[in-house]
Amino acid sequence: MGQSTLQKMEKMDRRWVFLAMAIAVAFPLFFKLGLAPKTTPPVRAFYDYIESLPEGSLVLCSMDYDPGSKAELNPMCLSVLDHLMQRKLRVVVITLWSTAPAMVEGNVNEVCRDKYGRLYGVDYAYLGLKEGREAVMVAMGKSLRRTFPSDFYGTTVDSLPIMNGVENYGQFDVLINVSAGYPGTKEYVQYVTSRFDIPLLSGASAVSVPEYSAYYQSGQLRGLLTGITGAAEYEALINVPGLAITAMDGQTMGHFVIIAFILFGNIVYFMTRRNRGRS
């Protein structure tokens, strides 16, 4: 390849790269590949833990993400709620992110009320947002009622049958956290699992998965959903295909494009360097 061609490639306008990326990721929307992932051990552990809970168990779900991470974590949130409803478990949902309340409310209503016809206040409850990050997590360990005196709709928690006898984490069988970052799984591991005796399952954005792998390996997390791929594996396990499985096609194409760019960029770089060395 001539030196000028190589130089042109090295200095290529990045908008061509953007266009290639856009075409690659959008392509599967028009020409379906139909790819489905195989289950990995952390996702299997997450699924198996929920399967092991007896009917009627009380689950605390902390859905901590915002519209910026909706693409990865909304499918996870919906799948988790779906699985809990399938298993006829009782669910109390909270959130610690200030732009999450409306989104989480929509998911809770879509699955618990609209799809499964469960009774609010008896089978499930949505307590809304509480600002305070770690302080809220620790405060819930002392008194959940004091931290959340009313639900998202202004009803006092004392009048919700699902909250009868619930004081703190001790009355819950498991804590599930769908987390986009801070505050989220890391803080629950640091301030809740090590201090109060409650098992923790996490669904995390892929960016956080390498860090949370250390918590999973040490047993501080009993199960871990690993980003959009983990969400797709989970959808396949509970047999409720959703957006995560659909996204696998685009995910595959995107990964291959990035790999191609890394390899191509380095080939051009080394060839340019070699040609400069010769001349």
Place this chain on the structure above:
Amino acid sequence: MIVQFFIPHPVVNDIANRLQNWAIIVISFSYVLGSANILRINGELVYRRGSGWPYKLVLVAAFFLMVIPGLLFGIKEGSWANDRLFAYTYTPLASTMYASLAFFIASAAFRAFRIRTWQASVLAITALVVMLGRVPISHLIWDELPGIVDWIMNVPNTVAQRGILIGAALGAIATGLKVILGIERSYLGRD
């Protein structure tokens, strides 16, 4: 917060619990303070016709467009502020802001990711293996590939992250003790 571990007396526990609940409330005010500060700075720029003032006017207008109906009519499902404004403006804007990073990652992968040293090679090879192994067709490329990626995540990656976590924990404990003992006072701002 620390004393309650060593003196599990009801009075100490009650004080600690109260402080935690008070902190939740004060932090909530600090979020409103942040929003008020945004309003103050941009409002001043609009008033003084500073640089880019039409855009700041859009910001101020958007703020009141959310706050007024939100406070008057609520932000639950069924409210205009939630069902229309938040769902059809904030959500797509936030999602797209973060999604556009994918393009910059692609651009950086082509123009900046250079395997110049052996450390960069290790990083690049691991990244390539993980990206290949985390697609649904990885077992078709090589049937051992998913297992290798699982091992990379469970063992060497965990070792690295564990080292970082332990190191960061030591730093956080030291900083926390410095704040508590008054050695670190930068959070108070300039005197």
Place this chain on the structure above:
Amino acid sequence: MEFFWLSIAGLATIAVLSFLYNDNPLYKIAEHFFVGIAAGYVVCTQFYNVFLPNLWQPLTSGTDYWLIVPLLLGFSLFTRFTQSLGWVSRWPMSVIIGTYAGLAVTGFASGDMALQIHASLIPVFEPTAVTKFSTNPNVTNFLGIFDNPLFTIGLICVLFYFFFSIEHKGGYRHVALVGTTLLMIGFGAGYGYTVMTRIALLFDRFYFLFVDWLKVAS
């Protein structure tokens, strides 16, 4: 009406994506609108989810009169806007910082330090890993032989890399080198997973544009 609002969302998406071509007024308008809406939404959520249930209602119903303290502390935060009274805001700041400093010391110590070290207190070598490989020789089982040595010796090498009180020369250099290699593997894995997140977000946006809004794909 629904299509009108979908179109608003679609145009907002395109406005942000237009930045990829070039910085332009449409993107700037979208960016500033986003910040304004976010700031306004935060005020609303704090009012309905914290101020009313945790402060106002218990205080006005007489359940807990001590809540006057956080109410005053909260309002005193706004004295930051004045020059003469700005010092008053240090009191609520101190409450916040003190609470979190106290929580952080115990949280990091137990969650990140003690339990993580405990997870690496395992034998340096596990003979059953060799047996597993010999009965079922494949790549994964071969790599499994190195699990325990990496969790123990590898962790020490990684921690040594961050120890700068001794110069990394001679034998120490090799220890730090092993640590560096493991860190590079960790960062490589992090890069791969970061790519996964971003592509997922991008696909979601294209799904909205082509499937939900324009309906040109299924």
